[in-house]
Amino acid sequence: MSKFFCLLIFVILFSTKAYAKEIRIVATDYPxxxxxxxxxxxxLEILRSVLHEMGYSSTVKFVPxxxxxxxVEHGAADVTVPAFFEEDREGYYTSNAIIDYKPTVFxxxxxxHSLDGLSSLTAHKVVTFIGAAGYFGSEFTNATDKAVSYNEINNVDAMPDLLMMERxxxxxxxxxxxxxxxxKKDKNRDLTVFDAHHVFPKIEASVGFHDQSVRxxxxxxxxxxxxxxxxKKIIEKYVGVAR
Known part of the structure; x- marks a missing residue:
């Protein structure tokens, strides 16, 4: 292969990368x-990886x-993450699910402990995130109102340790x-110390696009x-290999 031909390929590839269409992402902090x-x-990484495979570059701005x-709906951004299903409307189109959110009782x-359903929470000292009562609905609140104790706290990062300490x-x-x-500090940390009770339905998380054809x-x-x-490989970067 001639040096000229190699140079031509390099220029084409560089130009394609340099002038790839940019997608403006707006994201909400939710570690x-x-x-x-x-x-x-x-x-965010799943979204950007798929966009990269589509030939797009992307920028990210963090907003509520x-x-x-x-x-996104008014065209000030191209895509938002995370998003949840909404009927398509002018300026806003929801993608298929990129990941499942899994509300779980640990x-x-x-x-x-055996949990047959949310009613089993009445026998527990329960801790969860701020706003959970409104998020999970009446069946959850009916159970937690009768629980041994019930608290909603901001510092969700402390919850595994609070459970380990049996608070x-x-x-x-x-x-x-x-x-x-x-x-967070050890992706191989033992998970068998916990029982994960999947008494809630999974929630499909998506992304919302301004442009239907891009969606x-x-x-x-x-x-x-x-x-x-x-x-799956991206998810394992953050939480390690699941059981």
Whole structure:
């Protein structure tokens, strides 16, 4: 291959990269799904990786959820993460799911607690995140109103340790968030000390696009990305290998 031909290929590749269309992402801090301090997170990294495979470069701005949705709908940004299903409307189109959120009740395995449903929480000292009562609805509040104790706290990062110290007997938190903070310093930390009770339905998390055609193309690339297991590898970077 001639030096001229090699140079020509280099110029073409460089030009393509340099002038790749840029996608403006707006994201809401929600570790480990979106981590503003590190400009990373599971959801954000999956989104940017798929966009990269589509040939897009991307920038990220961090704003509250409602503002992010408003910016996308009015064209001040191209995509928001995380987002949850909404009917398509002018200026806002929800993608297929990029990850599952898994609200979970955690107990210590040594105590052999059995949870048949949310009503079982009445026997526990429960801790969860601020706003959980409004988020999970009446069945949850009916159970926690009768619980031994019930607290909503800001410092979700402390919840695995609070459970380990038996300050509480049940933690209600997204599975990946719980494992992220428990394994923040050691991705191989033993998970068998906990029982994970999946008494809530999974919630599909997506991204919201301003442009319907970009959303449709994203869905096609996303399907291949997830089939190849690339999303799983990204998740394991943050929480280690699950049980």
């Amino acid at each position: 480990p799904h979106v981590i503003e301090a590190q400009k990373s997170g599971m959801d 959820t409602r503002r992010a949705m408003n910016m 107990t210590l395995s040594k105590n052999s 509480y007997s049940a933690v209600v938190l997204d599975e990946n968030i719980f494992y992220y903070f428990y394994r 449709d193309a994203f869905n096609e690339y996303l399907a291949k990305f997830r089939t190849a297991g690339k999303d």
